[in-house]
Amino acid sequence: MAALRGEVSWFCCGSAWGPxxxxxxxxxxxxxxxxxxxxxxxxxxxxxxxxxxxxxxITGMSRRGCGFRHYTTNLCNGARVGTAIADCGPQTDLFCxxxxxxxxxxxxxxxxxxxxxxxxxxxxxxxGLRPCSVNTV
Amino acid sequence: MDQTLDRRRLLATAALGGVVTATGLGSLxxxxxxxxxxxxxxxxxxxxxxxxxxxxxxxxxxxxxTGSDTVLHSIRITDGTSIWKLHxxxxxxxxxxxxxxxxxxxxxxxxxxxxxxxxxIVNLHAHIAAVxxxxxxxxxxxxxxxxxxxxxxxxxxxxxxxxVSDMSLLRVGRHVQVLGAWHPDTNEIDIATVYAAA
Numbered sequence: 151m152a153a154l155r156g157e158v159s160w161f162c163c164g165s166a167w168g169p170x171x172x173x174x175x176x177x178x179x180x181x182x183x184x185x186x187x188x189x190x191x192x193x194x195x196x197x198x199x200x201x202x203x204x205x206x207x208i209t210g211m212s213r214r215g216c217g218f219r220h221y222t223t224n225l226c227n228g229a230r231v232g233t234a235i236a237d238c239g240p241q242t243d244l245f246c247x248x249x250x251x252x253x254x255x256x257x258x259x260x261x262x263x264x265x266x267x268x269x270x271x272x273x274x275x276x277x278g279l280r281p282c283s284v285n286t287v
Numbered sequence: 288m289d290q291t292l293d294r295r296r297l298l299a300t301a302a303l304g305g306v307v308t309a310t311g312l313g314s315l316x317x318x319x320x321x322x323x324x325x326x327x328x329x330x331x332x333x334x335x336x337x338x339x340x341x342x343x344x345x346x347x348x349x350x351x352x353t354g355s356d357t358v359l360h361s362i363r364i365t366d367g368t369s370i371w372k373l374h375x376x377x378x379x380x381x382x383x384x385x386x387x388x389x390x391x392x393x394x395x396x397x398x399x400x401x402x403x404x405x406x407x408i409v410n411l412h413a414h415i416a417a418v419x420x421x422x423x424x425x426x427x428x429x430x431x432x433x434x435x436x437x438x439x440x441x442x443x444x445x446x447x448x449x450x451v452s453d454m455s456l457l458r459v460g461r462h463v464q465v466l467g468a469w470h471p472d473t474n475e476i477d478i479a480t481v482y483a484a485a
Contacts, residue, residue: 159464160410165355167341167386168469169409169476172428182356183388184333219330234331241412244462245484249447258447267337270390271328275405276371278466278480 152210156261157250158222158282160269161189163237176237178216182265186231188222189239189263190214197238206246206259222262222272225281226252229272231264239263250281257281338362338389338399341471345383349398352387361398362389372406373440373468373477381406384471407469409476415459423457423478425465433475434465441478450480457483 162170164182175181177193191201192211203211214220216235223230240260249258262284266275273280328334340354350362364370364378368391372380381387381404388408391401413425413432425432435441442450443457457463464482469475 161412162410166339167355168407168471169411169427169430169432169474171355172430180331182333183339184337184354184356186328186330186332186334217331232328232330236331241462245446245464245482247446248482248484251447266339266388267334270337270388270403270405271334274369274371274403275388275408275410276375276466276479278410278464279482 153283153285154208154210154261155225155281155283156208156257156259157245157248157279158224158257158262158264158269158284159240159260159279160266160275161237161239161263162266163187178236180216181236184267185236185265186233186268186271187236187265188220188233188268189237190218190220190235191239191242191261193235193238201239201241202243203259203261205243208242208259208261211261219286220262221285221287222264222268223283223285224272225255225257225283226273231268231271233264233268236265237263250279252281255281257283335393336391336399339387342381342383342385342387345381348378350381350387350389350404352389360389362387362391362404363394363398363400364404365400368401369403370406371404371408373437373479376406382471386469386471407471409465409467409469411465411467411476413463413465415457415461415463418454418457418459423454423463423465423481425463431474432465434467434481435475435477437477441481443481443483445483454481457481 240263338360340352344351352360413427417424421436423434466480467476
């Protein structure tokens, strides 16, 4: 898979407090906010039918199963984190065309959601959304 | 000098009672600070330098936190710790019962010397069920969340455009991402930022 450029956000899963308390272990059943994990929009046919990245014109988003590793780079600072698939998401089609920039570094469309542990390794949780690139190496 | 090692030594010094000036850690801009952290955790594995849970006790500059998985964490707040609770804020605004995520450096005694603490932060994907005066009623995983608009703080980002305080374009039925701060033990949050598709 060639590096995919887009937006990264974060989500909670597993045992959690507050509104996240009902999050559960995700589509793979293993998701935990404290682990280096992520949600990927194309983990299965059923997942892809929900996330629909193609509706935003995204091609090259390969089918990857639970445990597959991706490496996400925050385009604002170059920080990079490796994570394993633990859930289906984000729901890309709900934000088609959305664009996030840091100066001239931009990403369009939501392509990956990281757990709080993983996102906070490359950005402050209070940023909520960052332009990113995602690769398999 | 390696910036990561330098930062870790500063945090450890602060955690052990040394003096760290704001200038010492503040020399790194927020994004640069995260870029400076080395990542050595295996994909899929838990990060020992990260903790989450609810604050059970505050003693001096130490937070005693019970993780959602029941693991206990001792989290030390240093002069260099950044604290977020709807806004960037100070240690005196942190309270027993608050939820948190924390990132820092795990010391040999198991204490986490915190680099950053996000108190009560939530990042919810939801649908707008109703819009009231300075409040959004959200459907989040089948449960109702009452999201308060906070004057001079809450902002809306419409399809990636710059954040604005005007919430008038938010419509019932639309999907939103809401970054905010939870009111402990309630179904209410304060809104920091609402991300909405156009």
